Amino acid sequence: RIIRRGTLPVLMVNRPPTHDYRRVVVAVDLSVTSAEALTAARKLGVLSTGQVVIFHAFDAMLTTLASTSLTDEQIRQHLGDASMHARRDVEAFLGSIDLKNIDYTISVQEGSPVLALKDAVQKTGADLVVIGTRGRTGGILKLVLGSVAEEVMREIDTDILAVPPPEKASGAYIPED
Numbered sequence: 717r718i719i720r721r722g723t724l725p726v727l728m729v730n731r732p733p734t735h736d737y738r739r740v741v742v743a744v745d746l747s748v749t750s751a752e753a754l755t756a757a758r759k760l761g762v763l764s765t766g767q768v769v770i771f772h773a774f775d776a777m778l779t780t781l782a783s784t785s786l787t788d789e790q791i792r793q794h795l796g797d798a799s800m801h802a803r804r805d806v807e808a809f810l811g812s813i814d815l816k817n818i819d820y821t822i823s824v825q826e827g828s829p830v831l832a833l834k835d836a837v838q839k840t841g842a843d844l845v846v847i848g849t850r851g852r853t854g855g856i857l858k859l860v861l862g863s864v865a866e867e868v869m870r871e872i873d874t875d876i877l878a879v880p881p882p883e884k885a886s887g888a889y890i891p892e893d
Contacts, residue, residue, distance in 0.1 A: 740767070744771065770806065771833060772822070773824075774824060844876070848879050
């Protein structure tokens with residue numbers, strides 16, 4: 717309830733502390749809230765202590781494509797193209813955020829946001845996940861993406877820095893074509 721209704725970042729500690737955060741995964745969905753989460757993590761100093769991965773899950777509609785008459789090669793090509801576009805969208809999104817002196821890598825993965833994030837956390841050995849508490853706003857996207865942070869907090873046993881959106885934020889970052 718504190719995280720859902722609060723206006724300040726909240727650190728949800730799931731493990732006894734043994735050291736500073738060395739591997740941080742920042743989940744972004746290209747929304748204003750993601751930008752706020754990234755900025756808050758930088759201001760709190762958790763991005764300057766080790767490896768930082770900016771993570772974005774994208775939907776390439778592979779389940780739909782796989783059920784059509786496309787070949788495996790065509791599906792791999794589509795996934796490669798979608799991954800490249802997602803990476804460019806993340807790079808454009810990050811261009812407006814002050815990340816000076818932060819050494820980070822970008823990781824994009826096709827799939828469900830929570831499952832893909834769990835996979836990224838496991839692969840990187842992350843000891844902190846940073847996530848905005850609400851995603852894109854409006855219509856069905858609010859229902860779908862608004863529940864991602866809550867599911868992440870239930871499913872991932874790594875420490876989580878949950879950052880609420882700025883009070884007057886609305887809408888999402890819209891990548892240019």
